[in-house]
Amino acid sequence: MAQKTLLSVEGLELQYQTRRGVARAVDGVSFDILANEALVVLGESGCGKSSLAKALLRVLPRNVHRFSGKVMLGDTDIMALSEEAFRRDVQWTRIAMVMQAAMNALNPVVRVGEQVAEPLRVHMGWSRARAMERVARTFEQVGVSTDFLQRYPFELSGGMRQRVVLAMALVTEPELVILDEPTSALDVLTQAGIMNVLKRIKQEQGTSFMLITHDVATSSEIADRVALMYAGQVVEVADAQDFFHAPAHPYSQMLMASVPRLRQREEPAHIPGQPPDLIDLPSGCRFADRCPSRFGRCAEDPEPIRLARRHHVRCWLHAGRSGGGGA
Amino acid sequence: MRRWLEGLRELRQYPSAIGGMALIAFLIALSVYTVIAIPYNQALDLWRGGEEWRMHPINAGPVWADRLTGGNKPETVLVSSADADVREAGFEGGRQVRIPLAFNYDYGDFPSEINLFLKTEDTDREAFVRLSWQTPDGETIPLGGRRIAQEDRVSISQNRALEARLGVSPHIGLFADALDGDDPSPQAGRYQLMVDAILYGEEASLDADLAVYGRVHGIAGTDHQRRDIMVALLWGTPVALAFGLLAAVGTTVTTLVIAATGVWFGGLVDATIQRLTEVNIILPLLPILVMVGTLYSTSIWLMLGVVIALGIFSAGIKMYRAMLLPIRQAPYIEAARAYGASNSRIIMRYMIPRILPVLIPTFVTLIPTYVFLEASLAVLGLGDPILPTWGKVLNDAQVQSALYNGFYYWVVSPALLLMLTGLGFAMLGFALDRVFNPRLRTQ
Amino acid sequence: MSAVRSSAQARGRDGPLLAVQDLHTWFELRQWGFLRVGSVRAVDGVDFELARGEAVAFVGESGCGKSSLARTLLGLHKPTRGEVVFNGTRVADLRGKDMQWYRASVGYVQQDPYGALPPFMDVRRILSEPLIVHGISSRVERERRIRQVLDEVRLSPAETILDKFPHMLSGGQQQRVVIARALVLEPSMIIADEPVSMLDASVRVEILNLLRRIQTERELTLAFITHDLSTVRHFADRIFVMYAGRIVEQAPVDELLAHPQHPYTQSLLAAIADVDAANARQQREVPGGEPPSLLHPPPGCRFHPRCPHAIAGVCEVDDPPQFEPRRGHRSACWLHR
Incomplete structure (x- = not known):
């Protein structure tokens, strides 16, 4: 499938000024969404996934400390648009959003x-x-x-x-619909019904979706690709097939292992420890503290490493496997 | 506990909180000083007025205000026979006494009054006293003689005969340098009042105290009853703070407990409380207080009781109820029920503490409202009959047409203290609101 | 042992720990505070028995009555009809000390860990409260028990946690404190109402494992209430599926997941897929309509308006009884007739 790129995000940063200091909610996030593609942004609470959605649609709180990066929607650089132009030409008409608990x-x-x-x-x-x-x-x-x-x-x-x-x-x-936890408060059957609707619309109308969720099972209901966020960064972005069945980042692997499965015998395993504070981030790899495979190099901040076409992972374990470096 | 300390630490970031706390600390320090310096009973005695104030001028302004505006109005000059060079000569069955009461006078205005207080002891008959006035330029003016009672007051400034002789009031005439001018000014220098007395009795003695009343007095001035207004200003502070605090605590605590009880039990209890509140809200507080004051008693403690009683089912109940209703549903309260906590425990330990932080700012700003209420009652003539308070000073000032007569200090000083109280608590309250009320927190 | 000793404790060591018979919990709707306009039948005729040391799950969608059932078992709602028998004693007859004993015997773990903890109390105070309520006045004794239970929920060292307020703890730590509070009175049964649904995926398993381990070690009866069938498999022995105030199917976990009998259970299972990239290309089968109003439930089987297998003339007329289509597997559906 040679689809054209609908949305391309490069080095997006969103920082909030809080009483305790600057919170780096979105910290150098890059990804792209093709036409008629569904990207799921997966992450635990406080990883910055909702801030990412708000940044894309510019629905920001007042205490923004820094908001920068490059966001291309088709051929339009939407970060360069004025508030007025953005509201008129992008919001709702080209990108629509379903906020968390909007119902x-x-x-x-x-x-x-x-x-x-x-x-x-x-x-x-x-x-x-x-x-x-x-x-x-x-x-x-x-x-x-x-x-x-x-x-x-x-x-x-x-x-x-x-x-x-x-x-x-x-x-x-719109060309792109951003959904922030669209089914998290709903019952199983209702949830399935809504996911059915999304699948059908995607198929019939060619709409692209960016679905933000903490629930791996829900994400698999629509995802063509998955971007996993941790402490403000995208640690892995991959096709659904790769992500669900052969995740590369240790965090992705542990997350997949923690998902309880209805029809399989193996017991889910938990991830020990807690994610770091966005205000006081550790230097180097942000997952290192909880990572069972950490080694010396984890003290350096990992760059996104390309594993395959459109499969990137921020982990030193994969450095040198396919050339490494570069987004 | 630690949460409160944290909140207090945070308060330091707000200048208004620091200002408010400084004002309140000042008022509290003033109260403590007052209660120690002028004990309660003494304060009541003083404020009742009478002889104790005989050496004070009537309606004198504050000294500092006069000096600040470049004036040189006289302060009261007191001369006592105890300090004078008394000469005595005995005679058969009695003694002759000569008391020179001398003083320096270099003020820019005439005194307001002159009184001589005489007191004889161990006399067989009424003593006879003859007075003469000596001005700095050596002139001697006889002031006449009379028989005096055991304790007597000779009002020199009220001496009609002397006034007729001098052509002006004696307290002006005795000090003026030139009597013919239209605009006399006082002569500076040493004056002397000579008291010549004939005492009957071997052991007889005479004390004489001369009071040349000034036109300014102390920090706060005096009122129409010669009382030092400072007493009322000082004592008004603890009274106002106590009244405000007790009324605020009384109404807040009872209202809170009742609201929480209603919310917790719901149903009939809640409905009853709500209906009582609705009836109570439309009852006007001030007229009821006026009625109680007029028909029964104006004691400040009775007023406090009435204020609290009427405050129990006040509009606060509606507000607290709205805050408590969602808390009633809180899972932690359900958990408490599940482990068997009693109703009273749930109300007192689980519901009320939850909203206390939000209430503290309201509570702090409520204090001055009651201080003002008390003052308003006093201004309306329903002040406590015996206690000196700011409101009563204002009431006196109003009755004596203080502003019309130019006694601005009589109105300004209590009003200023009232304003400072309101300002202090309001400033602290607003800062507390920002600290404890999450909705107002700036990010 | 609980601080409150009572005669009710001594009875009934042999039978099931908890027996529920024909339980109804209805909430009356009133207009203007007194006019009855109807009843919400949150729990409407439920029977089951729980053995000592057994872990069971009540599964159902929101509004199926599972939380009302939990609250009724906890004594927070009065049953409209029917009996809850605990340890051979009717809970409705318990008074005073006996009731306090029952409250100490049943621990409660709630859904929202932050809401379940009073925000103005530190952890020590939170865990002391049940002990104080149950008359343990010795500070030393309370401290000993609190440290023991904190150790049991793996919140150690206790010093680092005792003086903290709930907002200083992570979601997982908060839920551990909630569990510690449920355990501190040494109950024989724990009712956990959606204990992990508000937690992050990585913490969920940890909390569920903890509950399971404590349940085994203490030989507790665990009633686990959830809407999420996929978490049930590893953390319960038996499943009760609830729909519109009733239990529609009950069976051991593996049996139920492998051979669901009731059409409702079947559709629930069909709606849940294990994580797979292929999910995105499949439409799930979802029964039409929505769960019925508990104010006016449909006559007959409550699932019949949405049921793909409804038998005309039967399902909308009569309530289905509990059939036993397979051994130890019961299902309330006329298809098994």
Whole structure:
């Protein structure tokens, strides 16, 4: 498949000023997403994965200390755009986002149909009638009956609300949809239903997805590729097949081993220790403290090492295996 | 505990907290000093007024304010026979005494009043006293003679005959350098009042005290009853702080416990508390206090009781309830129930401590509200009948038309103290709010 | 042994530790505080028995009544109907000291470790509270027990943890403190309501292993309530699948995972895939619709509106009884008739 690159991120940094010091939430992250590809950003809480999503969509808190890097959307350098231009030409229309717990953030006094139509009417200036027609179509795509257009959020179950939020992100037919933990508060069957919707939309409309989650099992439901984050960095990025079945980074390996499996006998194993504090990061490899395979070189900060096409890992164990160095 | 210490350490980053704490520390130091320097009973006696203040001028302003504006108004001059060069001569059945009461006077204004206090002892009959005034330029003005009672006061400045003779009030005429001018000014130098007395009785004695009242007095001045306003300003501090603190503690604690009880038990208990609160909220506090004060007693402690009683079911209950409702559902409380903690333990140890940090700023800012309430009552004439307080000073000032008469100090000083109290607690309270209230924390 | 000694302790050493018969927990909905407008049937006719030293899992989606069941077992809700019999004693009859004994005998581990710990108490205080409530007034004795239990949950050395406040601990450490609190009264049973669902993947296994080890060492009965079937396999002996307030299927873990009988269990299992890159290219089979309202549950089998195998004229009419299609494997479905 020779798909063209939709989003390319290089050396993205996002730092927050806190009382205790500067927190390096996103620290030199590079990856790309092809057209019609689903990238899963996997990571434990506090690894910076939500900050990454916020950085891409520029929904930032006020205490940003540093925000830099290069983000290309198609041929547009979106980091170079002004706030105004970014809001007008990128947000919603080209990149849409479903925030964490967005289903609980729906406006309780506005009918859901109107809320979903909002991006169309505000960002694209559509007439009400035209917008509602598109909303109805999107509702069908995400599996919500058009009877619900006139309902209020509290009249809907959690699963339905999550589908409505999804519809809101999809209604403008963006090229890329960023989903932050879209199913983490939902039940197994609801979760499966929503993942079904995402798969179908990806297949039918060619949309790209960036899904942020801490749950390995959920990630496998959509991932073409996986980027694993640890302490603000992407430690491994690989095709789903490689990542799930032959992960290269010790952290990836241990994470995969910690996933309980329903149909296999072996017992899951835990990862001892805790991730480092983003404000007081250790020098060298950030996983070294917890890593069973650490050796002398781990005191140096590892660079992304290329293992195969589009498979990079930040670990000295792989240095020299295929030339090493360079992103 | 450590959490509180951490909070306090953090407070140092806020200049307003430091300022507020400094003000409060000053007020507390003032209170402690006052209570030690002027014990409670003495303060009450003093404030009742009367003879103790006879040596003080009426409505005198503060000395420093006059000096600061370049004035040279007289302070009160007291001369006692104990310090004078008394000459005696005996005669059959009695003694003749001559007491020269001399003093230096170099102020830029006339005194406000002149009184001579005489006291005889062991006399068989009423003594006879003759007075004469000697000015620095050597002129002698006879002030007449009279028989005096055992303890007597000769009001020289009220002497109508003398006034008629001098053409002006005696306390002006006796000091003026030239009587013919329209705008007399006082003569500087040594004055002397000669007291010649005939005492009847072998052992008879006479004490004479001359008071040449000034127009300025002390730090705070005096009021219409010659009382030093400083007494009220000083004693007003512990009274205000105690009233504010007790009222704030009383209302906050009871309200908090009741709100927590209602939230915890819910149902009928909660509904009853809510309805009582709603009724209580529409009852106006000040008119009720005025009514109690008018019909029953204006004792400050009774007022405190009424304030707390009316404060129990105050609007605070609604606020605390809103804060406690989500806490009632907290998993840690469910856990406490699961291991068998009693209702009272859950209310007192699990629910209330959770919101205390948020309440402390509110509590601190509540203190001055009660201080102002007490002052307002006193200004309305419902102050404590015996205690000297800031509000009562203001009330006196108002009744005596202080501002109309130009006695600005009478109003300014208690008002300033009230403002400092409010400012100190408010500054500390706002800083505490930023420390303890997570929503206001700056990142 | 618990500090509160009671007559209830002595009884019933032989039978099951916990027997639940026809348990109903309904919550009345009232309008204006008194008008009854209906009942939410959170637990609606549940029977089971738990043996001593057994680890079981209650699995179900949110709103299936599993948490209400846990709270009813803990005595936090009064059952509307039915019995909870613990150690041969009816819990509803327990009063005063006997009730305190029951509370000491059943430990509770909650879902959200941060919320489960009072934020204004340090760890020492948190662990002292149950002991104080249960009348252990000696500070030395409390300290001894706290250190022992901290050691057991592998929070050692105790000095580094005792003076800390919950917000200074990691999620895993917080959950260990919650477990320590549940153990400090030396219970014979632990009810763990979603003990790991709020934790990171790498910590989950650690906490589950810890619970499992303590359960084996202390020979505790562990009732493990979860929505996540995939964690159950290694941490429970038996599974109860709940749906709309009822237990629809029960069997030993391996048996249930290998041969699910109830259509609901089957669809649950179908929705969960083990991690595989191929997952991304498959649509999962998901039954339509949503779990029924517990206020107005459907007549007959509660799963029938979503069931792909519903038998017209049967499933929507009569409640299915518990059939035993395989040995030791029970399922409430008319298909087994």
